[in-house]
Amino acid sequence: KREAKESYSNRGMTLEEDLNETNQFYLNRAIAVIHKKPTPVQIVNVDFPKRSAAVIREAYFKQSSTTDYNGVYKGKYIDFEAKETQSDTSFPLKNFHEHQISHMKMVIDHGGISFVILSAFGSVYLMEAAVLFEFWERKESGGRKSISKKEIEASSHLIPLGYQPRIDYIKVLEKLYFH
Amino acid sequence: KREAKESYSNRGMTLEEDLNETNQFYLNRAIAVIHKKPTPVQIVNVDFPKRSAAVIREAYFKQSSTTDYNGVYKGKYIDFEAKETQSDTSFPLKNFHEHQISHMKMVIDHGGISFVILSAFGSVYLMEAAVLFEFWERKESGGRKSISKKEIEASSHLIPLGYQPRIDYIKVLEKLYFH
Numbered sequence: 001k002r003e004a005k006e007s008y009s010n011r012g013m014t015l016e017e018d019l020n021e022t023n024q025f026y027l028n029r030a031i032a033v034i035h036k037k038p039t040p041v042q043i044v045n046v047d048f049p050k051r052s053a054a055v056i057r058e059a060y061f062k063q064s065s066t067t068d069y070n071g072v073y074k075g076k077y078i079d080f081e082a083k084e085t086q087s088d089t090s091f092p093l094k095n096f097h098e099h100q101i102s103h104m105k106m107v108i109d110h111g112g113i114s115f116v117i118l119s120a121f122g123s124v125y126l127m128e129a130a131v132l133f134e135f136w137e138r139k140e141s142g143g144r145k146s147i148s149k150k151e152i153e154a155s156s157h158l159i160p161l162g163y164q165p166r167i168d169y170i171k172v173l174e175k176l177y178f179h
Numbered sequence: 180k181r182e183a184k185e186s187y188s189n190r191g192m193t194l195e196e197d198l199n200e201t202n203q204f205y206l207n208r209a210i211a212v213i214h215k216k217p218t219p220v221q222i223v224n225v226d227f228p229k230r231s232a233a234v235i236r237e238a239y240f241k242q243s244s245t246t247d248y249n250g251v252y253k254g255k256y257i258d259f260e261a262k263e264t265q266s267d268t269s270f271p272l273k274n275f276h277e278h279q280i281s282h283m284k285m286v287i288d289h290g291g292i293s294f295v296i297l298s299a300f301g302s303v304y305l306m307e308a309a310v311l312f313e314f315w316e317r318k319e320s321g322g323r324k325s326i327s328k329k330e331i332e333a334s335s336h337l338i339p340l341g342y343q344p345r346i347d348y349i350k351v352l353e354k355l356y357f358h
């Protein structure tokens with residue numbers, strides 16, 4: 001079965017690359033200051049060769065205790081995580097970690113804006129943190145371990161895709177929180 | 180000459196360790212959600228041994244394009260950099276990079292709160308970004324390349340030091356922006 005040309009997942013760019021380009025666009029146009037945090041790495045061994053840059057010779061990937069993206073838009077603290085699935089039918093909740101959920105809860109409690117950007121079913125969705133928490137709690141109390149496509153379509157916001165910016169999530173935030 | 184017992188620089192902890200402890204205290208008490216960003220690393224080579232964790236075998240330190248700490252306090256975006264000097268007389272501006280200054284300017288333009296925490300002369304100071312910009316511009320236009328001790332004392336805010344939290348910079352922010 002051939003997918004429609006516009007399907008997001010067919011484009012050969014990763015969600016992270018597209019979000020980095022989008023954030024760079026927001027930065028250049030003075031729309032928002034939002035960055036991806038560096039990948040957390042546990043550094044064990046470093047070489048210091050004479051006359052050249054230090055080389056990390058042994059290091060391990062660490063789990064982050066927060067989400068991957070944060071910054072400021074119109075004075076408000078913005079904080080989000082981006083996740084993709086290849087599944088055609090649902091979004092597995094194992095993509096999220098307990099500590100990311102509790103980080104997002106704290107952000108909300110402190111008056112920040114938190115959400116997830118989901119790449120799934122050929123589209124990109126913005127799901128507000130409060131909505132994610134409901135699906136997470138359903139799982140925690142023994143319910144299903146994923147969010148169905150139908151549920152995502154009903155509870156999330158389609159993000160306009162384009163050339164510049166690629167994933168215009170600020171447009172969704174603007175409607176939800178700033179009008 | 181023997182320094183007073185209370186001198187901050189004599190305590191054997193790094194500024195970063197003390198700030199991490201402080202941020203953890205703020206997190207535990209639900210005062211603020213502020214984290215240090217991971218050190219940015221350019222990963223070149225990774226081994227994937229069977230049955231054990233991936234090992235980074237070649238990587239390099241990258242310069243960050245932002246400041247080191249950010250988060251949310253009372254709904255506001257908080258963004259800062261921490262720096263120390265061993266000098267007794269002044270704070271060298273070479274501790275800051277051009278891109279950090281422009282990042283801080285963007286944060287201010289977007290309604291965030293930005294500042295630097297300076298460990299110098301046995302004390303810890305909070306200098307608001309707008310004040311730092313003035314000293315930076317003086318340097319850029321051919322003036323002195325450091326901030327004198329007297330200037331820091333006159334233009335910055337002493338941060339209360341203690342056991343818990345160690346460097347209570349939120350107390351200073353509270354007075355400056357939230358009363």
Ligand SMILES: [Mg+2]
Binds near residue numbers: 068
């Ligand atoms: Mg992630």
Ligand SMILES: [Mg+2]
Binds near residue numbers: 247260261
């Ligand atoms: Mg730094």
